[in-house]
Amino acid sequence: xxxxxxxxxxxxxxxxxxxxxxxxxxxxxxxxxxxxxxxxxxxxxxxxxxxxxxxxxxxxxxxxxxxxxxxxxxxxxxxxxxxxxxxxxxxxxxxxxxxxxxxxxxxxxxxxxxxxxxxxxxxxxxxxxxxxxxxxxxxxxxxxxxxxxxxxxxxxxxxxxxxxxxxxxxxxxxxxxxxxxxxxxxxxxxxxxxxxxxxxxxxxxxxxxxxxxxxxxxxxxxxxxxxxxxxxxxxxxxxxxxxxxxxxxxxxxxxxxxxxxxxxxxxxxxxxxxxxxxxxxxxxxxxxxxxxxxxxxxxxxxxxxxxxxxxxxxxxxxxxxxxxxxxxxxxxxxxxxxxxxxxxxxxxxxxxxxxxxxxxxxxxxxxxx
Ligand SMILES: Cc1ncc(COP(=O)(O)O)c(C=O)c1O
Numbered sequence: 001x002x003x004x005x006x007x008x009x010x011x012x013x014x015x016x017x018x019x020x021x022x023x024x025x026x027x028x029x030x031x032x033x034x035x036x037x038x039x040x041x042x043x044x045x046x047x048x049x050x051x052x053x054x055x056x057x058x059x060x061x062x063x064x065x066x067x068x069x070x071x072x073x074x075x076x077x078x079x080x081x082x083x084x085x086x087x088x089x090x091x092x093x094x095x096x097x098x099x100x101x102x103x104x105x106x107x108x109x110x111x112x113x114x115x116x117x118x119x120x121x122x123x124x125x126x127x128x129x130x131x132x133x134x135x136x137x138x139x140x141x142x143x144x145x146x147x148x149x150x151x152x153x154x155x156x157x158x159x160x161x162x163x164x165x166x167x168x169x170x171x172x173x174x175x176x177x178x179x180x181x182x183x184x185x186x187x188x189x190x191x192x193x194x195x196x197x198x199x200x201x202x203x204x205x206x207x208x209x210x211x212x213x214x215x216x217x218x219x220x221x222x223x224x225x226x227x228x229x230x231x232x233x234x235x236x237x238x239x240x241x242x243x244x245x246x247x248x249x250x251x252x253x254x255x256x257x258x259x260x261x262x263x264x265x266x267x268x269x270x271x272x273x274x275x276x277x278x279x280x281x282x283x284x285x286x287x288x289x290x291x292x293x294x295x296x297x298x299x300x301x302x303x304x305x306x307x308x309x310x311x312x313x314x315x316x317x318x319x320x321x322x323x324x325x326x327x328x329x330x331x332x333x334x335x336x337x338x339x340x341x342x343x344x345x346x347x348x349x350x351x352x353x354x355x356x357x358x359x360x361x362x363x364x365x366x367x368x369x
Contacts, residue, residue: 003180003181003209004208005184005208005209005233005235005236006235006236006239007181008092008152008182008183008184008209009091009092009239010091010092010093010094013091013239013242013243014239016242016243018241018242019055019245019246021055021246021247024051024054030051033051033052035050035051035052036050037050038050045251045252045255046255047251047254047255048251049251049252051251052247053247053249053250053251053254054247054254055246055247056077056241056246056249057077057249057254058072059254059258060077060227060249060254060257060258061075061077063257063258063261064077064227064229064257064261067261067266068201068214068229068231070201070231071234073234073237073238074204074231074232074233074234074237075229075230075231075237076229076230076232076237076240076241076244077227077228077229077249078228078229078230078244078248078249079226079227079228079248079249080215080217080226080227080228081188081190081213081214081215081217081228081229081230082109082113082228083226083228083244083248084213084228084229084230085109085110085113085155085186085188085213086113086116087230087240087243087244088153088184088186088211088230088240089110089113089114089117089119089153090113090117090243091239091240091243092152092153092184093114093117093119093152093153094119095117095118095119096118098119098120098150098151098152099119099120099121099122099150099151099152100114100119100120100121100122100151100152100153100154100155101122101123101124101143101146101147101151101153101154101155101183102121102122102123102124102155103123103124103125103126103138103139103143103155103156103157103160104123104125104126104331104333105125105126105136105160105162105163105328105331105333105334106126106155106157106160106161106162106163107157107160107161107188107190108330110155119152122146122151124139124142124143124146125139125333126138126139126160126163126333127139128333131369132295132297132298132367132369133165133298133369135163135165135297136160136163136165136297136333137165137167137168137171138156138167138168138171138172138175140171140174140175143175144174144175144178147175147178147179147182147183148178148182151182151183152183152184153183153184153185153186154175154179154183154184154185154186155186155188156172156175156185156186156187156188157188157190158172158187158188158189158197158200159189159191159192159194159195159197159299159300159301160301161190161191161301161303162303162305162326162328162334162337162339163297163305163334164297164298164299164300164301164303164304164305165297165298165299165300166195166197166300169197169198169200172185172187172200172203173203176203176207176209176210179209179210180207180209181209183209184209184210184211185207185209185210185211186211186212186213187200187203187210187211187212187213188212188213189212189213189214190213190214190215190217190218191218191300191301191302192214192219193218193219193273194218194219194273194276194277194280194299194300194301194302195300195301196300197300199212200212201231204231204232204233208232208233208235208236210232211230211231211232211233211236212230212231212232213228213229213230213231214228214229214231215227215228215229216228216257216260218302219269219273220257220260220261220265220266220269221269221272222256222257222260225252225253225256225257226253227249227253227257275345276302276342279342279343279344279345279348280299280302280304280342282348283304283340283342283348283351283352284296284299284304286348286352287304287306287340287352287355288365288366288367289361289362289363289365290355290359290360290361290362291309291359291360291361291362291365292308292309292310292313292314292355292359293306293307293308294307294308294309294336294367295307295367296367302341302342303339303340303341303342304339304340304342305334305337305338305339306337306338306339306340307334307336307337308336308337308338309336310336311327311335311336311337311338313358313359314338314355315327315338316358317354317355317357317358317359318338318351318354318355320354320357320358321350321351321353321354321355321357322350322354323347323350323351323354325338325339325340325351326338326339326340326341327339
């Protein structure tokens with residue numbers, strides 16, 4: 001039976017009356033938006049910061065859509081993919097009634113935004129395995145069981161933060177099939193560009209209830225402009241446009257991203273990514289030589305998850321050498337671990353030097369695959 005993804009959304013939002021913004025026509029004086037007629041000092045934007053940004057950054061969307069090779073109407077630009085998580089939960093989950101499924105250890109913002117909306121968070125932990133390449137994998141059957149029990153959104157983070165691995169496409173397909181007509185599947189591909197796995201977009205082409213989240217915070221080196229996107233079916237995106245408030249995406253971010261996405265800058269981003277991938281492999285090999293390092297999981301992202309025999313000593317040694325690494329206190333399965341973002345060659349050398357100052361290296365040390 002044909003199902004409509006919007007039947008899963010909060011019913012009262014389906015008929016919400018969208019905000020009507022004051023029109024903007026280049027060449028006409030704008031006395032319709034209660035803005036200042038004067039530019040502020042230091043304002044070197046094209047549009048002028050005295051003017052509101054466009055209600056929706058459609059020029060930017062056109063450019064990003066062509067970058068991702070999709071139709072413009074299949075994309076909603078958000079302030080980072082974090083805002084995309086928020087808007088999806090608000091649009092689909094009824095407070096105090098609905099639930100989402102997440103598979104920890106994973107990105108903690110799914111939980112946070114759900115709790116802000118008073119939505120229940122059901123945790124289906126990633127499966128553990130002796131073999132590192134099969135460790136921290138999706139518990140597909142348990143996730144599917146939960147969908148049958150009335151969950152509204154399933155989040156699958158692939159490559160996953162903080163474990164670094166990708167979910168097998170066949171498992172994602174199983175979840176998507178089970179969720180059709182019952183739940184929205186959100187594929188968070190924040191780290192896709194660092195992965196050897198292909199993009200998950202084709203899953204959306206056949207499934208209206210599947211969306212993917214992308215971000216410019218990692219690959220395009222633009223975490224500071226806060227640009228992310230939801231990619232999904234046209235009718236779903238047009239529904240989300242009514243839920244996300246207008247004017248949220250600032251003019252400097254629009255202009256900066258447009259500049260960054262021109263062709264030269266994209267090839268620069270690709271070169272930087274290649275260098276991060278090379279450094280990821282080198283850093284992993286070097287880290288494994290230290291006695292304090294027990295395991296380094298395979299990574300499809302711009303970071304490594306490293307298990308240590310003494311997390312506090314590792315963190316302190318890094319800090320003494322001027323480096324901050326990330327720890328996770330709310331996940332039992334990774335409590336001895338640190339997550340290390342791949343830096344520049346110099347950053348990585350500095351970390352390795354800091355570790356050499358404190359820890360011995362074991363010649364010919366190997367880890368299980
Ligand atoms: C898996 C994942 N998704 C989404 C985000 C949010 O990224 P942003 O809001 O910068 O686009 C992050 C940030 O680290 C992340 O790790």
